[in-house]
Amino acid sequence: MFKTRKEIVFVILAGIFITNAVVAELIGGKLIQVGPFVMSIGILPWPIVFLTTDLINEYFGEKGVKKLSFITACLIAYAFLILFIAIVIPAAKGISPVNDDQFLAVFGQSMWIIVGSIIAFMASQLIDVWIFWFFKKRTGERKIWLRATGSTVISQLFDSFIVLGIAFWLPGKINFDTFISSALTGYTFKLTLAIVLTPLIYVGHHLIKKYLDEDNSKEKKDKFSA
Numbered sequence: 247m248f249k250t251r252k253e254i255v256f257v258i259l260a261g262i263f264i265t266n267a268v269v270a271e272l273i274g275g276k277l278i279q280v281g282p283f284v285m286s287i288g289i290l291p292w293p294i295v296f297l298t299t300d301l302i303n304e305y306f307g308e309k310g311v312k313k314l315s316f317i318t319a320c321l322i323a324y325a326f327l328i329l330f331i332a333i334v335i336p337a338a339k340g341i342s343p344v345n346d347d348q349f350l351a352v353f354g355q356s357m358w359i360i361v362g363s364i365i366a367f368m369a370s371q372l373i374d375v376w377i378f379w380f381f382k383k384r385t386g387e388r389k390i391w392l393r394a395t396g397s398t399v400i401s402q403l404f405d406s407f408i409v410l411g412i413a414f415w416l417p418g419k420i421n422f423d424t425f426i427s428s429a430l431t432g433y434t435f436k437l438t439l440a441i442v443l444t445p446l447i448y449v450g451h452h453l454i455k456k457y458l459d460e461d462n463s464k465e466k467k468d469k470f471s472a
Contacts, residue, residue, distance in 0.1 A: 251458055256306055260314055263298040266291035267318050268325050271363045272353070274409070283431035284424060286410070292402075293439040299371070300394040301450050303378045305458070315371040319364050326360045329353045362412030370405035377401065394447050398440040406433040 274288025302311050333354060337346050374397045381393035406429045415425035 251460070252305070255454055255457065256302070256310070259298045259302050263295060263302065263314060264318050264321060266294045266298070267367065268322055270295070271322050271367070272325065272329075274363060274413075275354075275359055277428070280431060280435070284420075284428045285432040285435060286428070289432050289436055292436055293443050296394075296398050296402075296436075296440050297443055297446055297450065299374060300378065300390075300397070300447050301454065303375065303382075303393075304390075304451060305454060308375050308379050311371065311375045315368060315375075319368050322364055322367065323360070359413040362409045362414075365412060366405045366409035369408055370401040373404055374398065374401035390447060390451060391444050395440060395444055399437060402436045402440070403433055406430075406436070 270288045270291040272288075273290075274286050276287040277284050278287050299311060302314065333346075333350055337344065337349065339345075377397040377400050378393045381389070381396055385392060410420075410425055410429045410432070414420045414428075415422065420428065
């Protein structure tokens with residue numbers, strides 16, 4: 247473990263990916279107002295998830311992203327299980343600075359939100375991977391922006407509607423009009439950020455390639471010396 251730079255890069259990217267995905271799900275129950283529109287605060291960490299997904303796709307392939315997505319989905323479910331247990335266990339009355347009602351108000355995610363989050367996450371990630379490789383097989387190493395942004399455009403359309411539909415509309419927490427406007431607002435926000443962050447994909451791609459090339463050069467040098 248950690249014998250090569252490629253392993254180190256994967257662990258770092260996987261850590262960033264998992265952390266942002268889990269945090270996004272934990273804070274997703276809060277809706278915010280953006281002008282006349284409403285959207286979930288949980289979309290804030292997702293641009294980082296997009297960025298790491300594309301970099302993992304580039305250097306570790308389709309299988310790497312799929313395996314990491316399944317692991318992350320399991321960790322999201324685990325996080326909600328721990329939160330459920332924490333909610334059930336009563337706070338120490340008169341001692342705990344946070345009482346049960348306050349804790350429940352923040353972390354009391356319903357089963358609908360849990361189900362919606364996991365289904366939306368897995369669906370969007372699998373769609374993202376498929377579209378990413380659809381473009382890469384046709385463009386090779388060229389047009390990183392096309393496969394990175396193109397995969398996000400489609401996958402996040404599904405994600406935005408699935409999570410809000412299951413978590414908020416189906417249980418009757420929001421009406422249909424609010425559901426549509428919230429999904430479109432969230433999708434527009436994530437898509438805009440994905441486009442804005444496109445240069446960072448090139449920066450990340452360059453830094454990782456340079457880092458791995460140095461490792462490959464060292465291995466070749468050591469092999470030649472031996």
